[in-house]
Amino acid sequence: MKALVYEALENLALRDVPDPRPAENELLVRVEAVGICGSDMHAYLGHDARRPPPLILGHEAAGIVVGGAQEGRRVTINPLVTCGDCAACLCGRENLCPARQIISMPPRAGAFAQYVAMPERNLVTVPDEIPLVMAALAEPLAVGWHAARLALEALHSSRQGRALVIGGGAIGLGVALALKAMGVPDVTIAEPNAARRATLAARCGQTVTERAIGAFPLVVDAVGYAATRAEASAVAEPGGVIVHVGLGEDTGGLDVRRITLQEISFIGTYTYTARDFRDTAQAIFDGRFGPLDWAETRPLAAGPCAFRALRAGEVAAPKIVLLPWA
Secondary structure, eight states: OEEEEEEETTEEEEEEOOOOOOOTTEEEEEEEEEEOOHHHHHHHTTOOTTSOSSEEOOOEEEEEEESSTTTTOEEEEOOEEOOSSSHHHHTTOGGGOTTOEETTBTTBOOSSBSEEEEEGGGEEEOOTTSOHHHHTTHHHHHHHHHHHHHHHHHSOGGGTTEEEEEOOSHHHHHHHHHHHHTTOOEEEEEOOOHHHHHHHHHTSOOEEESSOOSOEEEEEESSOOHHHHHHHHHHEEEEEEEEEOOOSOSSOOOOHHHHHHTTOEEEEOOSOOHHHHHHHHHHHHTTTTOOOOOOEEEEGGGHHHHHHHHHTTOOOSSOEEEETTO
């Protein structure tokens, strides 16, 4: 099969690699659409020691089952593979499974390829009327859904009318859309990139500003740099909640003194539970996220150019989705 292989720092190449062989209880999926995630970019730039080259990246995927009794089943893929037996899995917090694996991270190859093997329980059936490019957005939207759910669970119900999301990439947009779907009426995205701001306002229907202005009971940092943590610390209202979902850099920025003195809750969130993923997929199918027509598609062979464009800040769309069979 053809696959986009991360071979070295800022180096991706389309290669012929062996087709994956499904293990017991796994199915082979023909990948029809796979999104580029911020974590893929972190690996590409050498900022993620968990993803060393050579490696097939990509974990935001949807496709069609090939072979066996489920041949032709249209699916979106939950890329988080967990044991199912530990305390975390048994209480519905599979994202904290100590044995968790995710495709695009050793030992599991990713979905920037024509095929990927996945456990059957990680596949969610996609209705015929839902485009698979849209279904591939389930993974990044599930990250936002999980963050939004935990945020609202932590925030006093009297303060759930306003929220700020720092960062207008796919994760930030996903959080904003999830908050709206969960009943938060006033959600603002702070995004410094002018082209992305225009896209968010015109194509995604979001309220967007260049930077945070004012104070908010709920602040979501969907970037995760020292500067954005400092911004979140500064604009969170006393008694409010900061949710940290970005993984830009490890340290700096958080104003622990203000968080302590103003009794601001700080929550770190990682990926999603299996229930979050299923709920997100159903919300997509029900149209609760809106039309989801803002992803830009490119052939898998154009992946290296797409990464370079993202690296240079030349992409206005919140998400690029690669098409392995285009």
